[in-house]
Amino acid sequence: KSSNSCLSRCKNTNCLLGTVPVVSWLPRYSIRENALGDLISGISVGIMQLPQGMAYALLAAVPPVFGLYSSFYPVLIYFIFGTSKHISIGTYAVMSVMIGGVIERLAPDSNFMIWDNETNSSIIDVTSRDAERVRVAAAVTFISGLFQIVLGLVQFGFVVTYLSEPLVRGYTTGAAIHVIVSQLKYTFGISPVRHSGPFSLIYTVLEVCYLLPQTNVGTLVVSIVAIIGLILAKELNAYLSKKLPIPIPVELLGIVIATVVSWQVDLNGKYGVDVVGLIPSGLQPPALPAVSLFGQVIGDAFALAVVGYGIAISLGRIFALKYGYSVDSNQELIALGLSNSVGGFFQCFAISCSMSRTMVQESTGGKTQVAGALSAIVILFITLWIGALFEDLPKAVLAAIIFVNLHGMMKQFMDIPALWKSNKVDMVVWVVTFILTVLFNPDLGLAEYIAVRQVPGILIFHSSATLYFANAEMYQDALAKKSGFNITKILSAKKKLEAKRKRHEKKNAKKAKKAAKNNAVDPGKVTRDMIFTVNDEAFFRNYNEVQLRTTPPTPIPLSLSLIYILVHFISPTSNIKLRPFLSVSSTFFHSISCPPALTCSLFPLFLPLSLAGVVDNLQTGGFFNEKVTKSCLFYTVHDAVLHCQSSRKLSQDKVILALKQRTSHSVLKYGSLLLVMNSMLLDEGVSRGGHKILYGCSHCCKCLSSYVNFTWRMC
Template identity: 60%
Template sequence: MEEYVVQREVLNEDRLEEVAQRDTSLTGPSVVEKIKECSKCSVTRLKQTVQRWVPILEWLPKYPIRENALGDTISGCSVAIMHLPQGMAYALLASLRPVFGLYTSLYPVLVYCIFGTSRHISIGTFAVISIMVGSVTERLGPDSDFIINNGTNTTGSVDIDARDAYRVKIACAFSLLVGIFQILLGVVKFGFVVNYLSEPLVRGYTTASAVHVSVSQLKYIFGVSPSRYSGPLSLIYTVVDICCQLPQTKVPELVVSIVALAVLIVVKEINGCYSKKLPFPIPIELVVVIAATLITHFCQLTTLYNIDVVGEIPSGLQAPIAPDVGFFSQMVGDAFAVAIVGYAINISLGKTFALKYGYKVDSNQELVALGLSNAIGGCFQCYSVTSSMSRSLVQESTGGKTQMAGVVSSILVLIIVLKIGALFEDLPKAVLSTIVFVNLKGMFKQFTDLRELWKTNKVDLLVWLVTFTSTILLNLDMGLGVSVAFSLLTVIFRTQLPRYSFLGQVPGTDLYLETETYKQAKEIPGIKIFRSSTTIYYTNAEMYLDALQEKGVTTIHSIILDLSTTSFVDTVTVKTLRNIFCDFGKVDMDIYLAGCQGCVIEQFEKANLFTNSIPKSQVFVTVHDAVLHIQRKRACLERNSHVSLRCNQQEADYS
C-alpha cells in the first residue's frame, strides 16, 4: 500500500490568496471589444470563417484518394441500396407517395455533404421524423377535404391525386420551416439546447414513436381503412378502429406481409450472427422489394386480388418550387418539435462516431447543416430529414470514411429516379410496411432500458416512463412538450431536495466522509461539519438552514459548512449564510466555510459577504484546514484559561 505525507501550513482564504497570488483584476472583454475583435478582417480569418461554415472546402482539397476512395465508393453503394426501400417505405409514413422518399434520399444528402461536419452519418429519411411529418400532412390535408362531389350527392370516394399534391405542398412548407428553425438556432450558437433532452427522454420518446409508426402501418398489412384521428388518445382510437375492421382484412395482403416479414427477419438475423464472416450485409430489403415487384407484376396480383401497390412513379426530377409559406402559422409548434428531435438524433449519432474515430463534430454547424438540408430540400419536394442509425452503421462498417460516400449514394439514387423508378410501380405497399416494421427492432429493444434504469436510477426511469406514456396518449408533439417539462422539473426536484449530512474524520487521515454511510468516519468532539449534496441557491437555501437546525447542533462550539459541492451562489444564498453566522453567533458558536471554489469566492465578494463579522479568515481551503485551525484555537483558549485560573488562584492565596 502506497503512503504519502503532505506537510504545509493551514490555509485560510486570506493566506491562500497571498501564497497562490490570486489575480483579482481579471475581467472579460467588454461588448465593444468583442465587436471590434469580430470586425477584424484578414485573408486568413476570412478563409477560416468560410471553411467553418462550408467544411467541404477544408477537407475536400486534402481528400486522400488512394486511402479513402474505394471504401467510400463501396460504402456509398451499400447505403444507396438501403435508401431505395427505406425512402419509399418512410414516405408512406409521411402520408406521401413513395417517389418523394427517393427525392428526400437525394437532395438533402448532397447538401449535408457540403455543410456537415460528421464523416460517417447518413442523412435522409427516418421513421420517427416521417411519422411526425405524416401527422402534420394528414391534419392539414385530411381525406374529408377531397371528397369528390357529383352534383348534390357525393360519391364517397377521395380525389387521391389532388390530396397527394396538396400534402406534398404541406410537407415542403413544413421542411422549409423546420430548416429555418434549425438554421436560426445554429447561427445563434444554440446547439446546447439538445442537452436538455436527456438520454432517458430521447430513448423513451423514440420508443413511443416506434409504437406510433407500427400502428400507422397496420392498415397496409391488414388492408383496412381506419378513420383518421388527431389529438389526445388518437393512437388508442386508431388501434380500436383497426381491431373493429379486422373481419374485413384483405387476406392476400396479409399473406404478402407475413411472407415478407418472415424473410426479412430471418435474413437480418443471419446478417447479425455472421456479420464478421460476411464481406457485406445481405441487402435483403432490396431483394424483397425486387422480388415482390416481379411477383406482383407477372402474377397479376393487383388485378386478381386487388392488392394495393405503390402506383405511378414519375421518371425524372421535379423542377424546384418555392414552398407555400401560408402554411407556416398552422405548423409552428410541430416544426419546432421536429427541428429539435431531428437535431438530437443527428448530433447523438455524430458524436458517437466522432468519439470512436477521434475527430470533432461542431454542434452548432450541425444545426446549420441539417437546417440547410431541410430548407433546400423543401424547395425540391423533399420532406424533413435527419440521420438514420441503420444506414449510418452500414456506411461506417462497409468502409466509409468521409461524406463522399453520401455523394456516391446520391448518384445511385439519382440514377434510380431518372431511369429505374418506374419499374417499382407494382411494388405492394404491404411490403414497404414490413420493411418499416423490421427496421423498428432497435427502437423496440429500448424497452430493456426499464430494467437497467430500475437498478440504477429511479428518477431517470420515471422520466422514461412519463415520456413514453405522454407520447403514446397525447401524440408526438404534445408528448415531447410534456416530456421536456417533466424532465426539467426533475432537475429542479433533485436540487431542491438534496441530501444533507454531517461529516466525520477517518482516523489518521484528512478524509471527511458521511457518518451515516461510513462506519469509520467519526465526528470530532465539539465540531460539526455540515454538507449539502448539491449547490445552494434560492430554491433550497431555506431548506439548507432548516436542515442545519434540525440536525441538532447543541453542545458544540464550532460548525464547518463544507461548500465544495457549491458551484454558484445567488443573493438568497448570501442572505442565508449571513443568517447562519448571525443566529449561531448569538449562542457563541463559531461558523467556518470550507472548500469554496474560486468562482464562489468571487461571487461572495461581489455580494459583500465578507465583513468584520464574517472575515475571510474564517474561510478555509479544505475541511481539514478548518478543523486544524479550530483545534489549535481551542487549545490556545484552554491554555490561556488554565493560566488565568492559576493566576486568580495565586491572587486569592496571596490575599
C-alpha cells in the same frame, strides 16, 4: 494597416472554413486511405435508402417517390455543410410519422371526396390529395429548416443537452408505436380513417379492430411472408457479418423479389393488393413552399427541428467519440437546417439520421462525408432510370420493412428494468415520456480568487455547478477547454498508431515464425516476447517517429485533479460523460505514451467516502470497471495529492527500469494521466491572507480558483 488587412483575411478564411466545412477537409481527402471504404459504404447505404425512402414516405402520407427525393437533395447539402463523418442523413421513421400527423390534420381524405358517376358513390381524388399533401410537407419542412438555421446562428446548439437520454429513448419508443399503428392498414389491406390530435392512436387501434373482418387476405399473406422473410434474412446477415465484407442488402432483395412476383402474378388485379403505383422518372423542378400554410405549421415545424437535431447530434457525437474527432453542434444545426430548407423547395419532407443506415455506413468502411454523397448519387441513378420498375411493389412489403427496422426501438423497452436498478428517477422520465408520446402524439410529447498556488504536476479543475444530465456535456467540454487536453485528437492519434503497431506485430510475427522454423522451434510456441525481439531497435526508432508526428501541440499533464463541489447526486446519464477521460487512460496512454513493454497508471477517482449515495450511483451507473475500481477512492484531497506525488516517482522508476530492459532509445514523451475527483465542500472557515485553503491540504494548494487551477508536470 497591412497587419489589420491580414488579420481580416484570416478571420474571413476561418469563417468560411467553419461555415462550409467541406472547403476545409475535402482538399486534404486521402484517396488511398478513404476512397475504397467510402465507395463501398456509399453504394451500400444508397441501396438501403431506396426501400427506406419509399417506406417512410408512406409514413409521411406522401407518394413513395418523394421519399427518394428526400434521400437525395438533403444528403448532398449535408455533405457540404455537415461535420459528422459517419451519420447517414435521410428519411427517418419518427420524423416521417410526425409529418404524417401534420399532413393528415391539414389535408385529410375527407377534403378530397368527389362523386363518381360510374359507381354512383363518393371516391377520393387521389391526385389532388397527394398534391396538397406534398405542399404541406414541403411547407413544414422549409419552416423547420429555418428554425434550425436561426438556432445554429445564435449558437443555440447546447439546447440538446436538455434532452436527457431516458427522455429521448422514451420519446422514440413511443413514436415507434405510432409508426407501427399507422402501418396496420397496409398490413391488413383496410382503409381506416386516420385520426389526429390527443388519443388518436387509441382511436385508430379501435377502428382497425372494427375493420378486421374486411381484411384483404392477399395483402395479409404478402405482409406475413415479407415480415418472416426479412427477419430470417436479417438474422442470417447478422450471423454472417464477420465473414462478409459488406452486409447483404436484405431490403433491396426483398423489394426486388416482391416486385417481380407482384408483376408476374398480377397481385393488384387478381387479389386487390395495393401497390405503389406510378413513379415518375426524373426530378421535380424547384417550387416555392406554400407561404399560406406557414402560420398553420409553425408549431409542428419547431418540434420537428428540435427532435431531428436531437437525434442527429446524439448519434453524431457517439461516432465522433469513437473515432476521435469533434462534431460542432451549432454547425450541425445549420447543416440540418439548410438540408431541410433547401429540400423544401424540391418537395422533400423533413429528415434526420437513421441508426440502421449509420451502422451500415460505419461497418462497411465509410470514413468521411463522401460516403453520403455517393449514396445520393445511387439514389439519383435509381430515380432517373430505374424507379419506374418498382411501380408493382406491394405497399404491404414497405410496411413490413418498417416493422422489421423498428426492432431496435422495440428493444428500448429493456431500458425500464435497467433504469429501475440504476436510477428510478430516470426510469420515471422514460415511462412518463413514453406514455405522453403514445397518448398525445409525438409532436406534443417533448473569477472570485486572485492568487493561486499550484501543486507541481497536478491539474486541479473545480466546477461549482451540480452535475446532472443537462450540464454533463458542458462539464466535459469545460474540462477539455480549460485543461487544453483535446481528447478527440489524442484518440485519433492513438487509432493511427495502434493500426501501425498491429501491422508491425503481424510483420514481426511472420519473421519470428520463420526464424523459429530455421532454428527448429515449433512455430505454435512462438510467444509475444519472441515477436518483439525481432528488429526491436528498428521498431522503437519507428515508434519515436510516429509519436513525434502525433504529439499534441499542448503538453499532457501527468496528473489531473478534479475538484467537484456540491455533488450530492450523479445520475448514470451524467457520469457516462466522464468515460472519455477514462478511455484515454486505458487506451491512449497505454499505446502512445508507453511502448508495449511499459505500464501506465490509470485514473484514480477521488470522492469523499461520506457521500455514499454518490458512490452508489457511480456503481449502479456502470462507472467502475476492472481498471477503475473503488480502490481508487480517497478520503481527502490531501490523500489524493500525496498519491499523485508518490505515483510520479513510482512511474518514473518503472519507466527507467523498462527502458533499460528494452532499448536505449528514449520513447517516453509524456507521463500518464491521473484523474482525481472530489465532491466535498470547501472549508469556508479557513483563510490566510485572503487566500482560501482546501481542507486538509494547506501545504498542497493555498487557493482554489472557482473554475480551474492547473500545473503541468512533464517527465
